[in-house]
Amino acid sequence: MANHGYIPHNGIATINEYVQGTYEVFGMSKDLALFLGVFGVLMDGDIPSLSFSIGKGENSILGLLPQNGLTGSHNNYEGDVSPTRGDLYEYGNNYELQMSQFLQLYDLQSNVSDPSQVNYNMDLLTSFRLSRFQQSIEKNPYFFNGPITGVLVQPAAYQFIFRFMANKSEEYPEGRLSRDVLKSFFSITGLEHNLVYTPGQERIPDNWYKRAIGDEYAITSLFLETTANALAHPEFLSVGGNTGQCEYPVGGKQFRMLCASGGSNGSPNWCCRTIGGRTRRAG
Numbered sequence: 614m615a616n617h618g619y620i621p622h623n624g625i626a627t628i629n630e631y632v633q634g635t636y637e638v639f640g641m642s643k644d645l646a647l648f649l650g651v652f653g654v655l656m657d658g659d660i661p662s663l664s665f666s667i668g669k670g671e672n673s674i675l676g677l678l679p680q681n682g683l684t685g686s687h688n689n690y691e692g693d694v695s696p697t698r699g700d701l702y703e704y705g706n707n708y709e710l711q712m713s714q715f716l717q718l719y720d721l722q723s724n725v726s727d728p729s730q731v732n733y734n735m736d737l738l739t740s741f742r743l744s745r746f747q748q749s750i751e752k753n754p755y756f757f758n759g760p761i762t763g764v765l766v767q768p769a770a771y772q773f774i775f776r777f778m779a780n781k782s783e784e785y786p787e788g789r790l791s792r793d794v795l796k797s798f799f800s801i802t803g804l805e806h807n808l809v810y811t812p813g814q815e816r817i818p819d820n821w822y823k824r825a826i827g828d829e830y831a832i833t834s835l836f837l838e839t840t841a842n843a844l845a846h847p848e849f850l851s852v853g854g855n856t857g858q859c860e861y862p863v864g865g866k867q868f869r870m871l872c873a874s875g876g877s878n879g880s881p882n883w884c885c886r887t888i889g890g891r892t893r894r895a896g
């Protein structure tokens with residue numbers, strides 16, 4: 614939105630600008646945008662000007678109080694298991710796209726040879742989230758699935774990809790998310806097997822249509838879809854994280870981690886992992 618001038622180019626905007634911009638560009642309902650925007654100001658923004666930065670937050674509009682911005686918001690608003698952005702403690706960077714993660718998503722349609730049939734729909738994004746969730750558990754020694762960042766924000770990041778980026782048409786009222794549209798929103802160019810990421814060049818694709826007026830994606834839509842996903846995959850609700858070193862060393866380099874499965878008695882479900890090796894229950 615900043616690239617197209619729907620919010621200021623420096624990426625610092627007021628709640629009102631986020632509400633207007635997300636409605637105009639994507640058809641996000643104003644209640645949902647207001648909710649997300651207020652949370653952004655409270656967690657990482659500048660309260661006097663009711664603004665926050667989508668990047669680093671050193672420049673508030675009034676310059677009165679320091680703010681983190683969404684980039685500096687790790688485990689406040691921004692969290693682990695993002696679709697294309699890496700986990701902070703895995704990559705030391707939580708704002709740039711990781712090509713390996715983008716390709717994981719992109720390749721989920723590699724078996725579809727007719728480009729007009731490609732669609733990165735919700736089912737596909739949910740299976741992408743499942744594998745990203747498992748990856749963070751296994752690869753990020755300080756992975757944390759928080760009650761807000763993990764349980765509420767993380768699903769939105771996946772659902773928004775289809776709900777907002779998919780191109781709406783008479784044939785596809787819910788939208789169809791093609792390879793080209795996905796690439797454009799994520800600033801990817803180049804042909805198959807030679808894709809290139811250029812930070813900051815995210816574009817609204819040509820001939821792209823947002824959600825119909827009256828069919829805005831609202832808080833209730835987000836809530837119902839998130840709940841349905843959580844019921845189908847209860848591991849998404851496990852709040853907790855890896856805690857660095859394992860307390861039950863069995864040799865090699867290990868960390869103590871949250872297991873994605875098991876734990877039927879409701880107790881924390883910890884595992885010891887030898888990196889590159891087997892996982893065992895830690896107690």
Ligand code: HEM
Binds near residue numbers: 635641774
């Ligand atoms: C006021 C409005 C919004 C706020 C405050 C907001 C905030 C955030 C935050 C904090 C994250 C990081 C979550 C994480 O750690 O994964 C995020 C990620 C994301 N948001 Fe938004 N968002 C807003 C609107 C939108 C809209 C309209 C879209 C439409 C496409 C969108 C798409 C995404 C996507 C795709 C990601 C995940 C990026 C990735 O890892 O690939 N957001 N948003």
